[in-house]
Amino acid sequence: MIEDLADRGQPGDTRDITRHCDVVVIGAGTLGLPTTALLAREAGKRVICLESGGEQQQSETHPLNAIDGASRGYRGAAHGRFRCLGGTSSRWGATLIPFQQADLEGAGWPLRLNELTPHLPAAERFFGLDHSAYDASDLPVALGPTHVARLAKMPSFRHRNVAHLVGDELRQSRRAEVWLNATVIGLDADAGGAGVQVRARAPEGQTLTVSAPRLIIAAGAIETTRLALLLDRGCDGEIRRTSPDLGRFFTDHISLPVADIEPLNRAALNRIVGYRFGASGSMRNLRFELAPQSAARREAPPNFAYVGFEPPRTGGFEALHGLFKSVQIGQLPPARVVGEGLRHLPWLIRAAWWRLAYKRLLYPSEVPLQAYIVAEQRADRGNRISLSETRRDQYGVPLPVLDWRLADADYDGLERAAALLEETWTGSGLARLGRFRRRPVGRATARPADNYHPTGSTRMGRDASCGVVDRDLRLFARPQVQLLATSVLPTGGGANPTLMAFLLALRCVEQHAQAQPHGRKTGAARSAAAR
Ligand SMILES: Cc1cc2nc3c(=O)[nH]c(=O)nc-3n(C[C@H](O)[C@H](O)[C@H](O)COP(=O)(O)OP(=O)(O)OC[C@H]3O[C@@H](n4cnc5c(N)ncnc54)[C@H](O)[C@@H]3O)c2cc1C
Numbered sequence: 001m002i003e004d005l006a007d008r009g010q011p012g013d014t015r016d017i018t019r020h021c022d023v024v025v026i027g028a029g030t031l032g033l034p035t036t037a038l039l040a041r042e043a044g045k046r047v048i049c050l051e052s053g054g055e056q057q058q059s060e061t062h063p064l065n066a067i068d069g070a071s072r073g074y075r076g077a078a079h080g081r082f083r084c085l086g087g088t089s090s091r092w093g094a095t096l097i098p099f100q101q102a103d104l105e106g107a108g109w110p111l112r113l114n115e116l117t118p119h120l121p122a123a124e125r126f127f128g129l130d131h132s133a134y135d136a137s138d139l140p141v142a143l144g145p146t147h148v149a150r151l152a153k154m155p156s157f158r159h160r161n162v163a164h165l166v167g168d169e170l171r172q173s174r175r176a177e178v179w180l181n182a183t184v185i186g187l188d189a190d191a192g193g194a195g196v197q198v199r200a201r202a203p204e205g206q207t208l209t210v211s212a213p214r215l216i217i218a219a220g221a222i223e224t225t226r227l228a229l230l231l232d233r234g235c236d237g238e239i240r241r242t243s244p245d246l247g248r249f250f251t252d253h254i255s256l257p258v259a260d261i262e263p264l265n266r267a268a269l270n271r272i273v274g275y276r277f278g279a280s281g282s283m284r285n286l287r288f289e290l291a292p293q294s295a296a297r298r299e300a301p302p303n304f305a306y307v308g309f310e311p312p313r314t315g316g317f318e319a320l321h322g323l324f325k326s327v328q329i330g331q332l333p334p335a336r337v338v339g340e341g342l343r344h345l346p347w348l349i350r351a352a353w354w355r356l357a358y359k360r361l362l363y364p365s366e367v368p369l370q371a372y373i374v375a376e377q378r379a380d381r382g383n384r385i386s387l388s389e390t391r392r393d394q395y396g397v398p399l400p401v402l403d404w405r406l407a408d409a410d411y412d413g414l415e416r417a418a419a420l421l422e423e424t425w426t427g428s429g430l431a432r433l434g435r436f437r438r439r440p441v442g443r444a445t446a447r448p449a450d451n452y453h454p455t456g457s458t459r460m461g462r463d464a465s466c467g468v469v470d471r472d473l474r475l476f477a478r479p480q481v482q483l484l485a486t487s488v489l490p491t492g493g494g495a496n497p498t499l500m501a502f503l504l505a506l507r508c509v510e511q512h513a514q515a516q517p518h519g520r521k522t523g524a525a526r527s528a529a530a531r
Contacts, residue, residue, distance in 0.1 A: 002085070002171050004054065005202040006181040017208045019177070023512065024198050024212040025049040026184050026227065029087020030162055030498060031484050032218030033178070034126060035505045037166035040176035043513035047176045048210050050200045052183040052219075053083030056330060057090065064183065067222075068388040069401035076252060077402060080452035081220050085180060086163030088220065090329050092452075092498070094160035095285055096127065097134055097152035099493035099500055102292040103302040103376075107491040110462045110471040119506040123499060126165065127155040129282055136286055140272065141429030146296045146420050147288040147305075152496065156281030157324040164330065182208055185395040187231050189215065189478040191238070196480060201395055214480055216473075216508070221454035221487035225250075225385045226400040228458055228468070228475070228483060233387065235478075242477035243468040247385045249456035250402070251377040253492050254410055254448040257370035258418035259425075261307055262435040269369070269433040273307040275361035283361070288421065289494045300416040302494030303375035307434075309367040314340060316347030317364040371425070371436065373417050374451055376492040378409045385457050404450070411443045453497050458487040473508055484508060 009015060025036045028051035036049040052064060060079065067077045082088045098120065101113040121131055136149035143149060158164050170178050182200035189196045196215040200208045217224045225247055232239035232246060240246050263269050276284040287304040290297050312318050322337035341348060347364070354362040363369070377383075383405060387398040418441055425436040440446065461467015464476035467490070473482040486501045493500070 001173060001176070002167070002178045002180065004180045005200065005206050005208055006054075006204060008202070008206045017206070019048055019208065019210045021046040021048045021177075021210065021212050023047050023214045023216060024196065024210045025216045025218055026198065027051065027087060027217070027219035027223070028085050028163075028178050028180075029082075029218065029220060030089040030092065031501055031505050032216070033086060033162045033170070034166055034502075035216060035218060035484060035509060036176050036178065037169055037173070038506070038509040039512055040173050041169070042509055045175065045512060048212070049176065049178045050182040050184050050198065050208070050210065051083075051085060051178060051180050053085070053087075054180050055085050057082045057084040064393055066393065066399055067402050068391045068399040069403060074252075074402055074404045074450055076450050076452045076454055077222060080450075080454075081222065084163075085167065085178070086161045089160060089162045091325075092160065093496075094127070094154050095152045095496045096123070096129070096154065096499040096502075097150060097495045098503070099302075099495050099497075100289065100292055102290070102297060103491070103493035103495070108459070108461060108466060109490050110460050110467065116500065116503040116507060119503045119510075122506055123502050124153070127153075128159040128280060129153045129155055130279060139286075143288065144424050144427050146291060146294050147424045148291045150287055150289055150304075150495075151276070151284040152287065153278075154275075154283040154285060157328040158281075160328050161330065179208060183395060184219070184227065185397050186234070187215070187227065188234055189231060189481050191235065191478075193478065193480050203394075214482070214512075216482045216484050218484040218505075221457065221485045222385060222400055222402070224483050224485035225457040225487050226387065229385070229387050229400075230397065231478070231481065239468075239475060239477040243464045243475070245381070245459060245461070245466065246468045247457050248381045248383075249379045249459055249490075250383045250385050250404055250454065251379055251456045251492055252404070253374045253451035253453040254377050254406065254414065255372055255374040255451045256414070256441060256446055256448040258305075258373045258414070258421065258439055258441055259371040260437040260439065261369040261371055262437060263369060263433065264435065265433050266365070269307070270363050271358055271360055272430075272433065274363055277355055277359045277361070287495075288424065290420075296420050300420055301376040301378065301413040302492070303373050303413075303417045304494050305371055305373045305417070305421045307369055307371055309363060309369055312364055312367055315364055315366070316341065316344030316351065319344060320348065320351065369434065371421060373414060373421065375410075375414055375417050376494065378407060378413065379456055379491060380407060406448065408443065410448070411441065411446070414441045414446070414448060453486065453492055455486050455489040455492045455497055458483045458485065459490040460488045461490070472511060473504060482508060
């Protein structure tokens, strides 16, 4: 069932609603909502999921996502997270691809990639994707030893929003309750590992208190870290005494265009590097990553490169994009988008032809093409999330303070990654399709941006001296609490990170199912998406 805490009682009603369940989940976003559905469906758990937002977030920013501190330049804080049923999956690109094992080597991961990949087929089924390989073995150009070509998978726009995938199931569920407009403002976890109590509040004052033996915090990377810090404050700093890295090593991917690509054969280039269409509206996107055995891995951070463009503000492409984004959010397209589409009907007809004939997304002819690099930021203990001593949100909860800076090593890494990409490009058949005109990427000229891929601030580790949670996502200091967000990934790797966190979610559900006397014993989450 899905309830709205704001609809309970009269505004200002301070009577507390109380509930007890097996597992309480904080956050009904990309990771929390599927986890709630699967825990109920596959592990037979009574689950209560507390979500800060309502059915949809209408605007592009949210007042509860305010931060304090010097790093307001970190755009992901305001623009990289959404509060509603489905969370950030209502807006994300949904590019899904596992990291390479080489990205994990020597980076402090307490897990090997092959401990997560058994869950890959279930993750793909969940998002309505096929099970084809991630290597782009059909590329008509040979790349040389430094890079490999890989193809990420993207679900259809409707399937990108997890609220569309499990919302109906949850509305009918008798084991799972999702509470909207229920922002968690306080949490306690018994020191003996026995249980948790979580307090949530609606904007007009209604409150809900849930107690359970187990808690999963799936509130997004920044907010999960903030809630863990709040829990730490409530237990006199014991979590940070146990795991001194709580809040530390906050990193993101950094990205920027590193070259202008001057097309020599634009159509042929578009057919190689353009987004590919798969079955049922799914798509694939080509990227160049460092080869697993490449010596370049000693010179440049894990990264991926792709050919793209700054999305135009007007035109047929913008209309198409706006239309599909509305489908993802679950809204009708704005009249402006429909008008723009009608004005650019000839381009849309050409794009439809490209889709049918070449199974490729037609790039708008007027836009300049660029090579982008998205690189792992060096893990730096000084980049951190902490709790503000002076500023609080509307519920009186301290704002998160974000200290996030780029180091010279990050610029050097980008520069080296760009040089390696240029060598690969000019030494391969790609050079016949477009000229690679390198741009300066040094600190003096370039302005790399974060990429909405926050990691590291509640990192997994082999033990509490180097990690906040263990390989099963349990807080070392409070094992009844699990953290489920990209903040548990010790490093950002050379690919978009959310699939890795989603695989961790499926592994977590399977572990809960195995611990359940009446639940399915094996492969529960792996079979989950078969339904
Ligand atoms: C524009 C954009 C494009 C992206 N594209 C990609 C991509 O292509 N590939 C990729 O891998 N990643 C991508 N990402 C990143 C990806 O979206 C995130 O990694 C992912 O959505 C995080 O999922 P989550 O469940 O941790 O957080 P969310 O989906 O943000 O869910 C967290 C939920 O917790 C709720 N919450 C927060 N605090 C509280 C509280 N105190 N009480 C109750 N509820 C709370 C929030 O309201 C929210 O609904 C993109 C992000 C953006 C913004």
